[in-house]
Amino acid sequence: MEPIYLDHAATTPVHPDVWEAMLPFYTANYGNPSSTHSFGRAARTALNRFRDGMARALGCLPSELVFTSGGTESNNMAIFGIMDGRQPGKKHVITTMIEHHAVLHPCEHLESLGFEVTYLPVGPSGLVQVNDVEAAIRPETALISMMYVNNEVGTIQPIEQVGRLARKHGIPFHVDAVQALGKLPLDLAQLPVDVMSLSAHKIYGPKGAGALYVSKHTRLLPHVFGGSQERKRRAGTENVAAIAGFARAVERILPLREESYKHASELRHLMIATLEKQLGSDAIVINGDQEQCVPHILNISFPGISTETLLMNLDLADVAAASGSACTSGSLEVSHVLRAMQLPENVTHSAVRFSFGMGNSREQIETAAHKVATIIQRLRTK
Ligand SMILES: Cc1ncc(COP(=O)(O)O)c(C=O)c1O
Missing domain, CATH: 3.40.640.10 (Type I PLP-dependent aspartate aminotransferase-like (Major domain))
Structure with a gap:
């Protein structure tokens, strides 16, 4: 695949x-x-x-x-x-x-x-x-x-x-x-x-x-x-x-702006719904304002699982996501944005950014969300 x-x-x-x-x-x-x-x-x-x-x-x-x-x-x-x-x-x-x-x-x-x-x-x-x-x-x-x-x-x-x-x-x-x-x-x-x-x-x-x-x-x-x-x-x-x-x-x-907005909104909701269904809504934290936001960027924390561990596992599972800005991913530094938002440490240390594009399909999002959830479940039982 x-x-x-x-x-x-x-x-x-x-x-x-x-x-x-x-x-x-x-x-x-x-x-x-x-x-x-x-x-x-x-x-x-x-x-x-x-x-x-x-x-x-x-x-x-x-x-x-x-x-x-x-x-x-x-x-x-x-x-x-x-x-x-x-x-x-x-x-x-x-x-x-x-x-x-x-x-x-x-x-x-x-x-x-x-x-x-x-x-x-x-x-x-x-x-x-x-x-x-x-x-x-x-x-x-x-x-x-x-x-x-x-x-x-x-x-x-x-x-x-x-x-x-x-x-x-x-x-x-x-x-x-x-x-x-x-x-x-x-x-x-x-x-x-x-x-x-x-x-x-x-x-x-x-x-x-x-x-x-x-x-x-x-x-x-x-x-x-x-x-x-x-x-x-x-x-x-x-x-x-x-x-x-x-x-x-x-x-x-x-x-294409409106079409792209609608497409990203659908993918965002699908990703959240799939994760919540598999992991439970208590297991994830969505970062950022839920009203005043563009749907293309979805930043989610999985408390208890470190950002680096999740990104590494996602990469092995052929899902490319990020820890925030490209310049800081790869380093262990916590995002200055999440720090400025004064979120608890278990949220700032477990945040992953998924960002959607016109080429992403609903099937891809469902597959990616299942992979994320499976990895989280596996890491949690370790
Ligand atoms: C908000 C923002 N400003 C500036 C930049 C830098 O743009 P460029 O990669 O074209 O230098 C980026 C790229 O990630 C960005 O997201």
């Missing part, structure tokens, strides 16, 4: 349509978009087309999109770019304790340079309180950075309310929307967001491709020098093939 992949929050397979859109830029159309001859012009025309299409789909201007190498670079560019362009005397950043490391580590670096960072706490379901954001705002606050959807537990943060608050105080607002793209409506014409990070490989696009939306009103200084690409905001020859794939992935995923 084929292994069952339940780790779509880590990455997704490249869709054949995406791959097909990328191929010509590795073969016939290999020009450098900065070259002035016909090969370069063809690549430039294509690049403009991809940027226009993505801007239309996201509700922004083409000139407000900067192509990057992915979510990590976009987050770094947003944080350092805004802080470098800050007004004099502003040296404070507000973020949350449950951000991806691609936000937390740049913030820690800022602290080492003498900036001040407030890491907002979350409640036991992983939600940030808007009141806490308001209370943290100071006259010297230069940036608020908050994720839209948490990659470990799937909770949806109150981005609109925080954005309105940021606008009221004139503070730039950055949103890491890497896990929200294709899952939640993202209309940049409506959302009160100034800067937004996106990544291609979570939506059936290629790895190493991303974008940063920078509203035309936002001052953001560059960090990569050496060329005038991307309106001098990010030097370096554009990865045209990857951008072609990203643009196609966005074009494909947005009309």
Whole structure:
């Protein structure tokens, strides 16, 4: 039997349509978009087309999109770019304790340079309180950075309310929307967001491709020098093939958003129901807010069984799941997200993330859930 992949929050397979859109830029159309001859012009025309299409789909201007190498670079560019362009005397950043490391580590670096960072706490379901954001705002606050959807537990943060608050105080607002793209409506014409990070490989696009939306009103200084690409905001020859794939992935995923949501909801309920039936509802703990969440990410604890033991056994049984963010899986460290949620130790030490994709079938979920339950029962009787 084929292994069952339940780790779509880590990455997704490249869709054949995406791959097909990328191929010509590795073969016939290999020009450098900065070259002035016909090969370069063809690549430039294509690049403009991809940027226009993505801007239309996201509700922004083409000139407000900067192509990057992915979510990590976009987050770094947003944080350092805004802080470098800050007004004099502003040296404070507000973020949350449950951000991806691609936000937390740049913030820690800022602290080492003498900036001040407030890491907002979350409640036991992983939600940030808007009141806490308001209370943290100071006259010297230069940036608020908050994720839209948490990659470990799937909770949806109150981005609109925080954005309105940021606008009221004139503070730039950055949103890491890497896990929200294709899952939640993202209309940049409506959302009160100034800067937004996106990544291609979570939506059936290629790895190493991303974008940063920078509203035309936002001052953001560059960090990569050496060329005038991307309106001098990010030097370096554009990865045209990857951008072609990203643009196609966005074009494909947005009309499928509701279908994908419904499919993931069904799989989520099936997984929970099957586990509860076999193990009893007392034997599992579902982490994260059950209302304010995307259905694609299901984080479950099996108290008494360690995360590593379960993941290892699942891998042997051909089920791929994760302990949280891909960067920390493999290490024994407890997830900073679950720790911030202040869950009991037997819950934080036994959490596993299952994340669903369009390619997962109901049969796969039933099989995976039975395998999980059988492993848990076997380990418990040991
Ligand atoms: C919320 C979030 N932000 C940022 C990233 C980093 O994105 P990339 O892998 O494209 O660098 C990820 C990837 O897991 C993520 O889940």
